[in-house]
Amino acid sequence: MIRRFLSWFKGLFKKKKNLAIGIYGSPNVGKTTLANRICVDLAGEPMGAVSPVPHETRTVHKKDKVTMKINGYTLSMSLLDMPGIAVKVDYRDFLEYGISKEEAQKRAREATRGVVEAVRHMDKVDAALFIIDATEDPYTQVNITILGNIEARSIPIIVVANKIDLPSANTRRVKEAFPGYDFVQVSAMTGENLDGLYKEIVSKLS
Amino acid sequence: MHKCVRCDRAATTIQEINDGCPCGSKVFVFIRDDSMASPLESEPADEKPNPVSADYLAPKSIPDANGEKDAAEGNATSEPSSETSAQPPSGAAAQQPEPHSPAAEPNGNGKAPSSYFARMTFTTEDVENIKIVTEGVFAVDVNALSRNPVVLKDQEGVYYVRLPFEQKKK
Numbered sequence: 001m002i003r004r005f006l007s008w009f010k011g012l013f014k015k016k017k018n019l020a021i022g023i024y025g026s027p028n029v030g031k032t033t034l035a036n037r038i039c040v041d042l043a044g045e046p047m048g049a050v051s052p053v054p055h056e057t058r059t060v061h062k063k064d065k066v067t068m069k070i071n072g073y074t075l076s077m078s079l080l081d082m083p084g085i086a087v088k089v090d091y092r093d094f095l096e097y098g099i100s101k102e103e104a105q106k107r108a109r110e111a112t113r114g115v116v117e118a119v120r121h122m123d124k125v126d127a128a129l130f131i132i133d134a135t136e137d138p139y140t141q142v143n144i145t146i147l148g149n150i151e152a153r154s155i156p157i158i159v160v161a162n163k164i165d166l167p168s169a170n171t172r173r174v175k176e177a178f179p180g181y182d183f184v185q186v187s188a189m190t191g192e193n194l195d196g197l198y199k200e201i202v203s204k205l206s
Numbered sequence: 207m208h209k210c211v212r213c214d215r216a217a218t219t220i221q222e223i224n225d226g227c228p229c230g231s232k233v234f235v236f237i238r239d240d241s242m243a244s245p246l247e248s249e250p251a252d253e254k255p256n257p258v259s260a261d262y263l264a265p266k267s268i269p270d271a272n273g274e275k276d277a278a279e280g281n282a283t284s285e286p287s288s289e290t291s292a293q294p295p296s297g298a299a300a301q302q303p304e305p306h307s308p309a310a311e312p313n314g315n316g317k318a319p320s321s322y323f324a325r326m327t328f329t330t331e332d333v334e335n336i337k338i339v340t341e342g343v344f345a346v347d348v349n350a351l352s353r354n355p356v357v358l359k360d361q362e363g364v365y366y367v368r369l370p371f372e373q374k375k376k
Contacts, residue, residue, distance in 0.1 A: 085369065087366065087367050087368070087369060088364075088366050088367070089364070089365045089367070090363070090364045090365075091362075091363025091364060092363075092364075101363075104363060105362050105363030108363040108364065108365060109331075109363065109365070110333075112333045112334070112357055112365040112367065113333040115355070115357075115367050116354045116355055116357060116367070119355050119369065119370065120353075142369070145369045145371055146369070148371060148372060149369070149370060149371070149372050152372035153372075
């Protein structure tokens, strides 16, 4: 009873915040799928196109006025869907999806520009959701480097293990790979445990 | 001898190399003596200097410029970066022409093909800040490097990115 009263009392004095939250990760881990899910849930419309072809998101997409209300706390944020960060972009990887050589080369150039843009945006976000494909090995140089760079800027991070709807998902491996970080497992595709993610965001940023 | 990449002036002393060229550039390239006998090197000194001054490299065999823009087209989009420089490996063995290589043949007038110079310059369309001009010869966009991660263009559509690695200060 007392705890509930204190929580209500604190809520009276909490200010509405507007934070920029960046969604980071390697290509094809489900960043845009998650961004769309969050935007549909909280802002009523999706953010960007998704595709099985890597590097579908090649520029930073921003959605303003995404508002979250949980336990009396209101969090207003700008969601930034970042291009996937990779250390090598090769047009030949796109050819298997039926893209012409010229188009693939153009896509590779844009994707590389997107990587640069995503890295530069690390200085502009207030918090980061770091998305990891739970079906893949999380111990990659890119994952470690991105996390290191975000942490170096003292930006709050939530590690999100995505694709838990898939049978090969191994969330324990992800959690063990990056101990010490706030951790949530979700399926952006099915919406599983999105509430858990929202609670974690509010808890982390409030 | 060492030549300034900006004005083609030959440095006469080590001190001059250390202090920089009178034109302001501090980037020199080493040219082996026998390459000086090349007809390309005997061009008139008063000719308008190239922004990247790479004439001495002209007869080098050039990898397939796959989809590479023509130099004129590249230059039309923006001015070549004044910070661009070419750094040959030690000595100039890599720049020596291979006499029987078709790609090494100059373009009629003894000049390098225009695609070569397109590789030496950076335009607003370029995402990379380091280009492999030919094997062992790189063009570096120093301005872009100061702001962005290192992006190396291997060939058209193939890029390598070196992510910055920062660690939290303790």
